[in-house]
Amino acid sequence: MGVTGVGWCGAAAAATYSAEIRRTALGVPHIKAADIGSIGYGYGYASAQDNICEIADRILTVSGERARHLGAGAADANIMSDLYHRAAFAKGDVERLLAGPPGSVDTPSPDARAMARGYVAGVNRYLRETGVAKIDDPRCRGAGWVRPLTEIDFWRHMYVGQTVDGLFAPVGSAQPPGSSARQAALPADARLLEEETGLGSNAYGLGREVTKSGRGVLLGNPHYPWTGVNRFYRTHFTIPGKLNVVGVSYVGMPLIRMGHTEHVAWSNTVSTASRYGYFELKLDPADPTRYLYEGRYEPMTRQTFTVAVKDGPPVTRTLYATRYGPVVLSSTFPWTTERAFALRQAPVGLRDVDQYMAVWQARSVRELQKVLAARQSYRFNTTAVDAGGEAFFGDMGMIPNVPEELAKACIVSDVGREAWTRGRRAVLDGSRAACDWRTDADSTAPGMFGARAAPQLFRTDYVTQSNDSYWLTNPEQPLTGYSRVWGDEGTARSLRTRLGLDQVKRRVEGTDGLEGRKFDLAALQKVMFGNRHYGGELTRDELVTACRTSGRAKLQPACEALARWDLKVDLDSRGAHLFHLFAENGGLKFRTPFDPVDPVGTPHTLDSSDPAVLAALEKAVDRLAELKIPLDARLGDVQRDDRGRGELVPIHGGAGGEGVFNVITVAPEQLKPELGWTQIRHGASWVMAVEFTDKGPVSRGLLTYSQSTNSGSKHYADQTRLYSRKQWDDLRFTEAAVATGTVNRQVVSE
Template structure:
């Protein structure tokens, strides 16, 4: 009903505008629909991707600018010395192709033409808007800066990629040193294993454990972290000349470099850094599934996908429809990349989730005491490669740094006293590893065979790619760069002396895959789908997301009822917490002399295990499980290990709850602990929501909600904050539900983008993106999708020209 009501208000008589854009070969039509999606119709391939870049820049200019600065290591030029380590890390890990055109053509036979056209389109818009700076989005005015021009190297940057496990590898090494390999295997859930008695993975540490306790990955972490802004940044983008003019006009003298340099830095603590990476590790995931025609109401295969990333304004995802000779594809990717990473064309639909490949390793070297640029390799001293970089720093002289590289990769840390150096071998620095760009090949696939062949070019990140088509085929292909390790697992740091080398990469075709399984169902949710007898265990990861989401999806899809798109939408919004099915029954025989605790137990006994927004039991349960996790972690994790093992896998928590003696050797009264955690949940909720338990509904402002805070929120007035910050909006679910909403009270991760497709009719596709297509608060499409998303709603994603024209709100003709 909400969708139909919305349709009634869409302007069907489109308002046309003509824009002259230098760089086009022929006119391009862009139909923007009522939900802000651009449907681009071009007469040739160059103009198609030129227009994609141009329109993305129009909608997401500040997002693109920050991407450009992060990709090029020029954030300190804008924000000062607080970002110097980020820029050093970026340049240290920057991919520098020997042959740029050859690199671009790895992603598509005409990749060079496509990427260059996309960049030309971005630059055309940047050039135009810089001629009228008063029309720039507010972020540029707030920071007193302007957007810069792109190059193809910016597109193929690796800085944004969902990379791998180097932080875990370092922490596992520290934990083996502190508590031993057996204890670590008992606390972490490494799998798959051949059987219950399997003692793998091998966690033997062959390097000095004490040395691992240093801040080895500081530069790596610096370039991966999101950019944060402080009030001081309001002047950091001003040139010295501009600042002089401003102050002269007010009769104020020019500030000295020392004064500007003394602005308080915004450097996150190690605890904040750890918390961010922990959140990313836990909640950067996705769901996708596809069913055969025998399982659907239409008789045709259907497919759904909802990738989970950080919630933000604007969204990471960006919808686009690309139509030109040889191209007709719709869906979403990232606004900084050409093509569509999730969606469909005329022939089939596809989606992705993360598949755990391990393509990072930390190497430890002996350094020549007489020459710190030499390291021992196979019994001889080998000289590091060096590179000097000059980094502009706002308010200070430019900084010149020397970057060092071993044969394995960038040197991230040197211990001069111990004569040790540490380097990261990163598979994603190999050619052809720019994230998601291989989607360009997938966009033109006309069959499962062609789609699977396109997948062979998809190296980073590791993904579960699924496919369905109207001819009846469904399929799954795991993709990713998977180094072959002959003599170690890749889970702990190793000596860089030549004993531990990669033996090439596993061909993607040999990664797990299936076609038309007998069940008629394919489900991936970052869970482990690898058979225990998979012959290349050394090439993939040992740590996966818990199985709760996948098990719940499979449970619903295999209930014997033919599924519709409405069923798919309900499943993407599902709030059933499978861990509760194990934990809550353990509470049923328990009772308490404390009245509020007993009342809380009564709510849980009648609960249906769904974390609905209007449920009181949901609030009680989440508080209970949270406290149980903390209590369990305190019991099983030694104090000196806690900084390096932040969370316990849900699998281990449930194992302990059912059979405490399997995890904890000393006697413990499990029932007393469970009851104490319920009592603590009641105390926490009473403090936060008041004493009336009936008001403890889960979804409310002071409980489970989402508030989207703009990155520049601290730099603007209270009135402006109301315009750029969005929410609060009530939410349900948590980190283990199909509808992932994270572990915090404010939802910071989950699905901002969703899509459901029935291959019988592409015009029946439904989707959502939050909070809107545009990143500019002055646009009506900055926040218009948030109310619909908050109700787990969707808008129609029309594919045929006739349907699109019915919901077009504006037609733009880009003319050469």
């Protein structure tokens, strides 16, 4: 099912726009219009009001001009970003895709183009009305890098997606041996999103067997940064009689990526699948810029770029590419006189806009699976439910088609074997055509697995995801037999995954202390903010015993603080911060190892005989003493987020690696004397609970870091305070709910 022919373009085809923007409490814009172009227009205008500096910063990035306006950056990060993005667009791939044949999966539809044009026009209207010199956010007020958007800006942003910078330096630094531009220190290896930043997500898709209503219930809980390129933005799109979808987009992209309609609710989680891989190149002994392919040496292509740098001389660099993609240089993938490595990525192109529009039109999870299979542009796992009470999980994106037998035949070095066995990354022989990625009959791009090969599951009880692989999405029906490109099987699950499964089991049985059995909206909200600490539940008692019997006088106050801890990460939980430092120091050592026969229950029991256990606790005690932070302090007094103007908002939640479902991540370097942590790195960001009822969907949610990045906005901290109090906001899906909650109304047109 697609969107071509849905008839959303309307007046936008003639480049005229009119949108009603109704703001409800917390600054949430509900965009109502007669056509999809006007939806984009209203969204562009409203999102620019809240986040113009973020939008402009993204365009600065894809324009390859960060160094020119902001300087080289730490470790030349801006230079590397500029080189990466200039190379990505130099061959005109975006323009080629835009000029593609109508109806092709790679060619944006008329609706997608209308949305893009409208969005650009909406942002530009805000800039015309306000003027760069009068932007109320001081971070970009009067900045030379804030400019009107063009449509090609938008499509370039879509083309590179929410790229993490782990790829920038390996591509931008790749120089042949002997080059004067080659750096002495090699950059770190590119890694997947969750590996690089610790990001992740939780999701529950709860089917009719485990819900009180017999209909679908969904939890969406991505753990994303509280600042930067991956920030979410709450919104709601309505075209009367044709479209009603509410949820979150990324800042700078007019696409509701996680949310619900009348029929389907869905969320995404970070996938373990490798969406890129490498090819190992055998080089010409006489020329390290020529590589062997099918018995003949062929030259790498060369592109030379000059990057202006605000705080230094211009940087000129020639980048090299192959039939597979750009040559990279990193600590694992060197470029010597004998070999080099090329990066190949899944060719998602410009499919995202049409992909999400198709998702909005799905009337069941079966239809949702079909529209995801038709374009394969999702970069994440999907967890979804429908009004009929069926649940779905699938990793439905483009994944390099590297079955086990291909890897066995085509991995030719220790580097490749290490990458495959430990990192599940394919590093294949680039000299043989037979080692190229394979193509399934139902794949939508060369070299990709088809959708039928993807891990996926329909259930009427439940599916869950907490960033382990697909294997135990539902323990009653393990998913097995997939290439390791997708993820691992038969291995230990994270403590967070295990807690997530345990929470579902206890709620269905009615043994979690809440009223009744099974899930409804209220029960799901309580489970989400129940703030259990599974690592503490498994080990705290043994730790206290070992601490008390250790004979170490210095540890005795810590023993008692931990004994009184309520095993939660609520604001009033005392001693949670002490256990966090203990775990961070490597103290979580289990005596009973992982057992594949009991994958949800193992490993368990603290190995108190390991010297590392009490050593980790002692280190935590010393650290808190040094910082003058009490061992039994309330979590809400030592874990807060600085919202400016002297306001430190207390934040509940904790580290996912310790078995906390409601993830909140703080950095060790941010621990301050007497204050504790005052900045949240990432964690619970968009929190959404949806229940389908006989009268339609009912939904609650909040954006933990609030709607605006402008510290002067009244919507810079309001949802953060709401999160602190464990309160939720009505998503106001119906017209009546929006009308009742409207606090500001604006009609914009041109």
